[in-house]
Amino acid sequence: MGTGWATEGLWIYWAIIALMMTGLYILIARDNLVKKIIGLNIFQSSAILLFVALGKVEGGTAPILIEGAPVEGPGVPLYSNPIPHVLMLTAIVVGVATTALALALVVRIHRAYGTAEEDEIVAAELLRVAEIERAGGGS
Amino acid sequence: MTTTDMERLEEILAAVPVELVLFVLLAATAVVIARLKDLFSAALLAGIYSLLSAGLFTLMDAVDVAFTEAAVGAGVTTVLFLGTLSVASRQENQQPWRLRPLLVVLLTGAALVYASFDLPRYGDPDAPIHHHIAPEYIEGVAKEIHIPNVVTGVLASYRGYDTLGETVVILAAAVGVLMLLGWPGARPASAWAESAEEGVHPDQIAGKEPQRMREKVILSSAGRLMIPFILLFALYVQFHGDFGPGGGFQAGVIFAAGLVLFGLLFGVDAADRVLPASVAECLIAVGVLLFGGVGVVNMLLGGSFLDYDTLSKDHGQHYGILLVEAGVGITVAATMTRLFYAFASLAGARGGATEH
Amino acid sequence: MSLVLELLAWTLIVLGSLFCIVGGLGIVRFPDFYTRVHGAGVTDSLGATLVLSGCILEAGFGQITFKLLLVLFALLITSPTATHALVKAAYAGGLKLDIPRPETVRDPDDASAGPEVGVSLRPGLRFEDDHD
Amino acid sequence: MFVVAMVGIVITMLLALSRAVLGPSVFDRLVAVNMFGTKTVLLIVVSGFLVGRPEWIDLALLYTLVNFVGTIAVCRFVRFGNLALDTIRRGESAGGSEGGA
Numbered sequence: 001m002g003t004g005w006a007t008e009g010l011w012i013y014w015a016i017i018a019l020m021m022t023g024l025y026i027l028i029a030r031d032n033l034v035k036k037i038i039g040l041n042i043f044q045s046s047a048i049l050l051f052v053a054l055g056k057v058e059g060g061t062a063p064i065l066i067e068g069a070p071v072e073g074p075g076v077p078l079y080s081n082p083i084p085h086v087l088m089l090t091a092i093v094v095g096v097a098t099t100a101l102a103l104a105l106v107v108r109i110h111r112a113y114g115t116a117e118e119d120e121i122v123a124a125e126l127l128r129v130a131e132i133e134r135a136g137g138g139s
Numbered sequence: 140m141t142t143t144d145m146e147r148l149e150e151i152l153a154a155v156p157v158e159l160v161l162f163v164l165l166a167a168t169a170v171v172i173a174r175l176k177d178l179f180s181a182a183l184l185a186g187i188y189s190l191l192s193a194g195l196f197t198l199m200d201a202v203d204v205a206f207t208e209a210a211v212g213a214g215v216t217t218v219l220f221l222g223t224l225s226v227a228s229r230q231e232n233q234q235p236w237r238l239r240p241l242l243v244v245l246l247t248g249a250a251l252v253y254a255s256f257d258l259p260r261y262g263d264p265d266a267p268i269h270h271h272i273a274p275e276y277i278e279g280v281a282k283e284i285h286i287p288n289v290v291t292g293v294l295a296s297y298r299g300y301d302t303l304g305e306t307v308v309i310l311a312a313a314v315g316v317l318m319l320l321g322w323p324g325a326r327p328a329s330a331w332a333e334s335a336e337e338g339v340h341p342d343q344i345a346g347k348e349p350q351r352m353r354e355k356v357i358l359s360s361a362g363r364l365m366i367p368f369i370l371l372f373a374l375y376v377q378f379h380g381d382f383g384p385g386g387g388f389q390a391g392v393i394f395a396a397g398l399v400l401f402g403l404l405f406g407v408d409a410a411d412r413v414l415p416a417s418v419a420e421c422l423i424a425v426g427v428l429l430f431g432g433v434g435v436v437n438m439l440l441g442g443s444f445l446d447y448d449t450l451s452k453d454h455g456q457h458y459g460i461l462l463v464e465a466g467v468g469i470t471v472a473a474t475m476t477r478l479f480y481a482f483a484s485l486a487g488a489r490g491g492a493t494e495h
Numbered sequence: 496m497s498l499v500l501e502l503l504a505w506t507l508i509v510l511g512s513l514f515c516i517v518g519g520l521g522i523v524r525f526p527d528f529y530t531r532v533h534g535a536g537v538t539d540s541l542g543a544t545l546v547l548s549g550c551i552l553e554a555g556f557g558q559i560t561f562k563l564l565l566v567l568f569a570l571l572i573t574s575p576t577a578t579h580a581l582v583k584a585a586y587a588g589g590l591k592l593d594i595p596r597p598e599t600v601r602d603p604d605d606a607s608a609g610p611e612v613g614v615s616l617r618p619g620l621r622f623e624d625d626h627d
Numbered sequence: 628m629f630v631v632a633m634v635g636i637v638i639t640m641l642l643a644l645s646r647a648v649l650g651p652s653v654f655d656r657l658v659a660v661n662m663f664g665t666k667t668v669l670l671i672v673v674s675g676f677l678v679g680r681p682e683w684i685d686l687a688l689l690y691t692l693v694n695f696v697g698t699i700a701v702c703r704f705v706r707f708g709n710l711a712l713d714t715i716r717r718g719e720s721a722g723g724s725e726g727g728a
Contacts, residue, residue, distance in 0.1 A: 009261035014252055015162040021248040022169040029240035032231040034178050034223060038185050041216070042169055045192050045208070052201040057269055058262030061680055062200040063277065063289040064383060071281035078264070080200035081273045082289040086298060089290065090305040092207045093388045093471060096215055097312035100478045103223045104319040107485060116227045119234070157674070160637050164644055171648045179704070180653060183660050186697055187647060190667045190690075197671050202683045205671075209686060213664065214693040218700045218710065225709035355583075358699070361576035368569065369692050376685070384683050393689065400696045403703050407711040479710075486709030512635025515666065519642030522662060528654050531646065535662040538639060546632055546669050550676060562684040566672065566691055570665065573695035577661050580702040585654040588705055 012053050019046040031118040033106045037099060044095050048088045055084035158198050165191045176231045182220040186213050202384040203290040206376075210392035215475050218399055222482025284456040286381040294386065295460040299445040302463070303430050306470050310427050313474040317420070320481045362404040369397035377468050381457075387464035391471025398472075399479045407483045410476075419477040426470030433462045504552035511545030518542055528590055532582055539574040543567075629677045636673060640666045657701055664694035 023046060026039025063082035070076055110116045113124050168188045175181045189212025196205035259266030280292035294302050373394035380386030402410035434444040437459075442449035447459025514537055521534020547567045554560050640663060647659035668690045675681040703710060 009263070010255055010258070012158065012162070012261040013255040013258055015159075015166065017248055017251045017255065018166055019162075019169055020251070021244045022166070022173055024247065025240055025244045026173050028243065029237055030173075030231070031234050032178065034220070034227055035181065035231055038172060038178075038181055038220075041185060042172065042188065045189065048204070048208075049192060049195060052196055052199050052204055053261060054258070054266070054268055055201065056199045056262050057264050060200060060262075060264070061678065062202045062384075062683070064202065064680075064682070065277075065281055065287040065289065067287070072278055079277055079289065081269050082276060082293055083268075083273055085201045085204050085290045086293045087301075088201070088204050089207050089294065089386075089388060090302060092204065092211055093392065094305050094308050094312070096211050096219075096392075097309045097474060097478075099216060100219050100482070101312045101315045101319070103219055103482070104316040107223055107226055108319050110227045117232050120232075157633060157637060160641075164640060167644065167648065177653070180650070180656050183653075183656050183701065184647060187644065187660055187663050190664060190694075193690075194667050194670055194674075197674060197683070197686065202686060206686055206689060209689050210693055213690070213697040214700075217697045221700055221704045222710055225704065357576060357579055361572055362699075364572060365569070365692065365695060369696075372688065372692065376689075379685075384685060389689075393692070396693055396696045400699060403696070403699050403710060483710035486711055508629070508632045509635075512632045512639075515635050515639040515669070516642070518662075519639035522646045522659060523642045528652060528658070531655060532658055535643075535658045538643075538662055539665045542639075543665050543669055546636075547672065549632075550672055550681075553676065554681060559681050559684060562688060563672070566668065566684060566688045569688060569691040569695075570668065573691055573698075574661070574665055577695055577698040577702075578658070580699060581654060581657050581661065584702040584705045585652075588654070590652055590654055 013050070016046050016050045016053060019049070031120075033109065033116045033118065034103070036118075037102050037106065040102070041095070041099060044091075048091060051084040051088050055081035057081060158195060161191055161195050161198070165195070176233070177229065178224055178227075178231055179221075179229050182217060182224065185220070186217050189213055189216065203288070203386070203389070206384045206389045207392070210389050210396065214396040214399065215392060215479070218479055219482050222479075222485055225486040284460070286457070286460070288381055288383060288386075290384075291380050291386050291460065291464070295463045296445075296447060296456055299434075299463065302467065303427075303434070303445070306427050306430055306467055309470055309474050310423055313423050313477060316478060316481060320485070359404055362400060366397050366401050369400065370394060373397060373472075377464065378461075380464060381460065387467030388471055390464075391468040391473075392475055394468070394472040395475030395479065398476045402479060402483060407480060411480065414476055416477060416480050419473045419480070422469050422473035423477065426466045426468070426473065429466035429469065430463050433459060433466070500552055504549045507545050507549030507552065511542050511547075511549060513542075514538065514545060515542035528585055529582070532578060536575070536578055539578065540571065543570055543574070629673050632673045633670070633677065636666050636670050640670070653705065657698070657705075660701075661694065661698050664690060664697075668694075 020043055023039045023041070023043030027036050027043060030036055030039065057078055057080045060078040060080040063079040063085065065071065065079075066077050106116055109121065113121050115121060115124075165188065168184055168191065172181050172184050172188065175184065189208060193205045193208040193212060196202075196208060259268070276293050276297060277289050279297070280286065280289045284292045284296055286292050373390045373396075376385035376393055377387060377390035380390070398410055398414060401413065433447070433450075437446045437449045438444055440449035445459070445463075448455040450458045518534045518536070518538030518541075521537060522531045523534075525531045525534055544567065547563055547570070551560050551563045551567075554563060643659045643662045643666060647656045647663065650656055668687045671687045671690065672681075672684060675683050675687075700710065
């Protein structure tokens, strides 16, 4: 069988996990917020890939009913599972909307702090807190 | 072995290595994105990443998902990132090498690989997921809804509540973006007027006659040819979604892509005259209302929420899906267009510097 | 008749993939941006057109052919336009033509120029009026 | 024969990707990305024929169109540094000329 190698077809999940971990690495290791969002996008699309891979049926075809083919009984064409497709389709569009929201947050942070680097933002915030404490005299 | 078996075997043999190659390409792209310091290049490569994953979706039979990813990934997402990069820095700071994130990632990855041994094999027709509801949906779509595209049938009819929820999430995200970026500040026309004076055209620096984007003959002619084509294609995808890959989500994004192209070539102020930002804002809500309204009408007709069979005796499901998909399409198109306006106008609003 | 069509489709598709690979090699091997665009142009127009034409012959007459023609039409308009826009943007953005290094390329006919002088391309190709 | 085309296209994708990775300038990456898009269109057409469901050529058409929108957006960004205005701010170069990595 075509998928017989690499532990009987598990390699595809490992590949997806590798992608997912790359996305996660960008997300947690990088300071730049825009880069973090790119990492989040990679993470998201690998999650989508995982779902779609689970829905694949070997030898099946896309879940669009073939004209003239029977729908029940013997001779029904083998279709891939449509449910992950439905869930992931909406997830992609919602994913863009949330990406836009995240980017809007980055824009606001950039306006407020003049930078989109996490370490610089934290430093600026610490400095601001220290200044407030010094001015307020412990109140 | 019969001929059909042979053919099927050939198909599988032909398909599997391509998937592997695409995965290798995906991994390479992801690693390069992680290493790039130039965010603009990273955004470009994220476009490639999206194209590749859409290719994989096609190979995994998820045509509708590939359709959505294609519509979203290369066009709208890139535009959003570019809009952000027009205000934020294009270069990432140098940062010291860190061990801890790598350890976390490796540990998580190892745990996931360990868990993967319990997953059904890729493409296994006996996996539990393929035997619970999926066969009923496939049979039901053919017998109860009478449309060929199972994904559309499940999306709009069987899982209509879910889809309504997703549409509301898009509405909420749009409201959030507009609140964050500011209603008056994100208006394209005013942004244009404010910053046209302080800006300088690149050609002027070079001592040449400035040429605006819309005066570039080749680009604007190609655009004039392609924009109607894209908008028409969006309508085709919208109304052909019952029969082939497509539907409201995809069509909405494609329609917005047409308007984005118009805005890019002829200016956001021109696009704002075609579809004013305020109208787009209303349309976002109108789409959700249309979706929910169908459900309410169903209840008034004596059925339960989103029970399309009450609409008509024989074609209730058809009408219901048509209306609901139209609602989704309107919301998505208006949201994506409005987001484009907001992000594209960021550069104009930049004069205000920082708020603190 | 159908055998002829089949053979023709075969030829077109194989030829198209060949041109794709050639263009791909071009984009990797050519020395600078402006020459690489040439390689990309070959795959985008010639390679894609040939493969799609082969598919059209294979599909026969029907809806699929019509859609393939639409793809072909769209591709033939968008990809040269995109390439054009790219080169214009690169030119305006001040990307210099990467003149081959003296030590890598030498003019074999011009012995009097000495060992250190490289081939100079047409001076018009080099532009200094960039704003950077 | 479609398998042959598939192999050819995938090799081309590999080559284009390597140029997108190597750069060195942003424009090199851009050309590679654009070419990659066209190759994806072909890949989808050919794989549609390969699995015997060529109906989804719609997908290839969509790719062609969206790829164009993306490229125009990027070109505009490279030229002007933003998406809405035909001007860049004084004292800045729109500059796509600096390399990455």
